[in-house]
Amino acid sequence: MATSNVRHALFCAIVTIVISYPILGLNLEAEGINIVLTGTDATTIVAIACAALIVFLFQLFRDSVMGKLGAVSDLNPLTGRKPMEQDKRAKLESWVLTGLVVVALFWPFFSSRGAVDLATLVLIYVILALGLNVVVGLAGLLDLGYVAFYAVGAYTFALLSQYYGISFWMALPLGALLAGLFGLLLGFPVLRLRGDYLAIVTLGFGEIIRILLNNWTNVTGGPNGIGGIPDPTLFGMEFGRRVKEEGNTSFHETFGIAYSGEHKVIFLYLIALVLAIITALIIRRLMKMPVGRAWEALREDEIAARSLGLSRTAVKLSAFTIGAFFAGFAGTIFASKQGFISPESFVFLESAIILAIVVLGGMGSQIGVILAAIAVTILPELAREFSEYRMLIFGAAMVLMMIWRPQGLVPMRRLHITLKTQE
Amino acid sequence: MLEIQNLAMRFGGLLAVDGVSLDVQEREIHSIIGPNGAGKTTVFNCMSGFYKPSGGKIIFQGKEIQGKPDYKISRMGMVRTFQHVRLFTQMSVVENLLVAQHRHLNTNLLAGLVKTPNYRERERKSLDRAAYWLERIGMLDQANVDAGNLSYGQQRRLEIARCMVTKPQLLMLDEPAAGLNPAETLELNQLIVSLKEDYSVSVVLIEHDMNLVMDISDRITVINQGRPLASGTPQEVRANKDVIKAYLGEA
Ligand SMILES: Nc1ncnc2c1ncn2[C@@H]1O[C@H](COP(=O)(O)OP(=O)(O)O)[C@@H](O)[C@H]1O
Ligand SMILES: [Mg+2]
Numbered sequence: 001m002a003t004s005n006v007r008h009a010l011f012c013a014i015v016t017i018v019i020s021y022p023i024l025g026l027n028l029e030a031e032g033i034n035i036v037l038t039g040t041d042a043t044t045i046v047a048i049a050c051a052a053l054i055v056f057l058f059q060l061f062r063d064s065v066m067g068k069l070g071a072v073s074d075l076n077p078l079t080g081r082k083p084m085e086q087d088k089r090a091k092l093e094s095w096v097l098t099g100l101v102v103v104a105l106f107w108p109f110f111s112s113r114g115a116v117d118l119a120t121l122v123l124i125y126v127i128l129a130l131g132l133n134v135v136v137g138l139a140g141l142l143d144l145g146y147v148a149f150y151a152v153g154a155y156t157f158a159l160l161s162q163y164y165g166i167s168f169w170m171a172l173p174l175g176a177l178l179a180g181l182f183g184l185l186l187g188f189p190v191l192r193l194r195g196d197y198l199a200i201v202t203l204g205f206g207e208i209i210r211i212l213l214n215n216w217t218n219v220t221g222g223p224n225g226i227g228g229i230p231d232p233t234l235f236g237m238e239f240g241r242r243v244k245e246e247g248n249t250s251f252h253e254t255f256g257i258a259y260s261g262e263h264k265v266i267f268l269y270l271i272a273l274v275l276a277i278i279t280a281l282i283i284r285r286l287m288k289m290p291v292g293r294a295w296e297a298l299r300e301d302e303i304a305a306r307s308l309g310l311s312r313t314a315v316k317l318s319a320f321t322i323g324a325f326f327a328g329f330a331g332t333i334f335a336s337k338q339g340f341i342s343p344e345s346f347v348f349l350e351s352a353i354i355l356a357i358v359v360l361g362g363m364g365s366q367i368g369v370i371l372a373a374i375a376v377t378i379l380p381e382l383a384r385e386f387s388e389y390r391m392l393i394f395g396a397a398m399v400l401m402m403i404w405r406p407q408g409l410v411p412m413r414r415l416h417i418t419l420k421t422q423e
Numbered sequence: 424m425l426e427i428q429n430l431a432m433r434f435g436g437l438l439a440v441d442g443v444s445l446d447v448q449e450r451e452i453h454s455i456i457g458p459n460g461a462g463k464t465t466v467f468n469c470m471s472g473f474y475k476p477s478g479g480k481i482i483f484q485g486k487e488i489q490g491k492p493d494y495k496i497s498r499m500g501m502v503r504t505f506q507h508v509r510l511f512t513q514m515s516v517v518e519n520l521l522v523a524q525h526r527h528l529n530t531n532l533l534a535g536l537v538k539t540p541n542y543r544e545r546e547r548k549s550l551d552r553a554a555y556w557l558e559r560i561g562m563l564d565q566a567n568v569d570a571g572n573l574s575y576g577q578q579r580r581l582e583i584a585r586c587m588v589t590k591p592q593l594l595m596l597d598e599p600a601a602g603l604n605p606a607e608t609l610e611l612n613q614l615i616v617s618l619k620e621d622y623s624v625s626v627v628l629i630e631h632d633m634n635l636v637m638d639i640s641d642r643i644t645v646i647n648q649g650r651p652l653a654s655g656t657p658q659e660v661r662a663n664k665d666v667i668k669a670y671l672g673e674a
Contacts, residue, residue: 282536285535285536286532286535286536289530289532289535289536290521290525290528290529290530290535291530291532291535293514293518293521293522293525294522294525296511296513296514297511297514297522300511300512300513300514301509301510301511303473303505303509304505304509304510304511305511305522306493306494306497307471307473307493307494307497307502307503307505307509308494308497308502308522308523308525308585308586308589309494309497309498309502309523309525309526309589310494310522310525311492311494312494318532322532
């Protein structure tokens with residue numbers, strides 16, 4: 001055993017050197033018209049050697065180190081505790097959520113414009129993650145192309161406003177419905193596939209939509225995107241300095257206050273907040289409805305579920321469609337917030353980030369998803385100087401997460417419907 | 424109500440079921456017996472639509488159903504249990520029974536979101552039916568326990584209740600007494616008879632426990648290595664020479 005450990009550790013150390021030396025230790029430098037390969041300074045070489053040594057030692061003592069790491073969670077006072085009673089937990093959760101909502105309602109009036117803008121983005125991610133959570137967490141379908149439906153929502157609004165002058169409020173349901181329709185149509189052929197295959201095919205669909213948007217230049221503007229997407233209005237009141245649309249009034253004039261760009265930002269934030277709350281409430285109810293139980297049943301034991309008359313396609317399709325619907329919601333808000341969209345905003349990385357939020361948050365848990373959405377969007381902004389290492393930190397966080405809490409920050413515990421027996 | 428004609432199921436080179444025929448009348452307990460590997464479960468898998476038979480016909484209430492998707496067959500009123508219990512272990516006992524009643528519930532999303540009277544009514548009815556069957560199998564006090572935490576005998580009974588709440592006409596039980604102690608087997612025995620007597624379902628039963636089979640079956644079909652060996656009333660089967668030689672004799 002010991003020898004195989006040493007061998008394994010040695011192998012890992014060599015892999016470390018083989019990977020890091022060419023990347024960090026060798027530089028291509030332009031010398032006149034020639035490119036020459038130069039080695040870097042001694043510190044980098046020493047750093048690589050240290051890294052290899054660390055990898056070697058870690059792999060050598062891996063079992064005991066991991067054992068200790070595992071034991072760390074015993075120190076966590078929460079681990080040994082018995083899970084809370086369902087009623088108590090539900091009550092606590094609704095209190096926490098209500099508190100969060102109240103804070104979220106008043107907070108923007110005391111914060112900077114940039115912060116509110118960022119918070120709007122967080123809320124968009126919350127909606128996206130809650131929607132994807134239906135697909136991945138509840139129905140157990142690994143969808144790597146979720147961003148496609150987000151794009152459908154955003155482009156629906158952008159295109160309809162450009163060609164037909166449609167308003168935000170009209171586009172909101174339309175974008176969501178169209179995204180849902182896309183989910184239905186795309187879902188139908190791919191949902192026969194399972195596990196990894198489904199992941200790959202959805203990944204492909206996500207890319208197809210993006211490439212389509214990129215290349216269908218005369219409609220979508222291709223990589224140049226679409227600009228001039230209107231802001232939402234409040235009962236026909238616009239938030240711009242000057243009224244753009246015939247028949248509308250302007251917000252600051254109606255209320256006789258000085259124009260401020262902040263009004264619009266706060267308004268959008270509030271819209272996003274309300275929509276995020278609606279999304280959370282709807283999904284909460286869905287989980288307790290027959291469809292929610294069907295998702296779980298099919299995820300837990302497909303054969304048993306089918307033997308009881310559940311149609312795999314219908315049930316999974318419903319999850320896929322509902323998830324897509326909410327992505328369309330989020331897409332419309334995003335388009336309005338940015339005022340300009342291009343295929344750049346809908347790359348695979350977005351899907352990965354949304355998925356990471358779901359996984360970090362604890363599949364199926366709403367508070368967890370909200371916390372994770374906040375963490376994933378805000379932390380990179382706070383640590384801008386580390387932005388180069390963003391993906392590295394992200395990856396490391398995911399790995400640590402899988403070791404310590406594979407069930408996510410706030411693991412899911414679905415609300416059970418209870419049978420009350422009258423004595 | 425059910426007629427199987429010349430059923431055949433081939434897995435590559437192996438003919439697991441070969442020319443099995445049987446028929447089940449209304450309110451009949453029809454047992455299928457045979458040694459391990461005889462092809463009994465495979466017959467069930469063909470009947471319930473998990474496998475598409477390689478040959479033969481399965482006629483349920485006048486309609487050919489071989490090769491139909493499993494969930495449709497289940498909805499027609501033919502529901503099964505499994506040789507290895509398949510409950511939704513992370514769901515509570517009631518929820519297991521509610522999943523089974525999916526198609527009797529109001530699954531319209533909008534109706535559910537706004538809780539229309541019809542939605543509430545059907546949910547209440549389903550809960551009532553669940554409570555009724557839990558009472559019936561003596562598990563009402565376990566209603567809100569996770570199904571995974573039940574004892575083995577309880578899991579077996581719950582699986583039968585889960586079939587019954589779908590309001591089936593024909594129940595397929597695959598070795599329901601496997602792993603039960605004698606007291607539990609006796610209870611199961613009474614339950615199966617009651618399903619026939621009080622709820623008018625037909626039962627197709629795969630079982631190894633000879634006492635149970637001989638006791639409650641109206642008719643028995645014996646299969647051996649995928650081929651039908653004999654069929655008839657318990658007395659006839661018991662007296663059949665081939666059966667004694669191939670199966671009962673060994674035991
Ligand atoms: N899906 C399958 N693929 C290949 N062979 C199978 C499959 N299912 C069953 N068999 C084979 O068919 C034969 C009958 O199995 P089964 O119906 O489970 O027997 P029984 O239930 O009577 O014990 C066995 O030889 C088994 O190995
Ligand atoms: Mg079997």
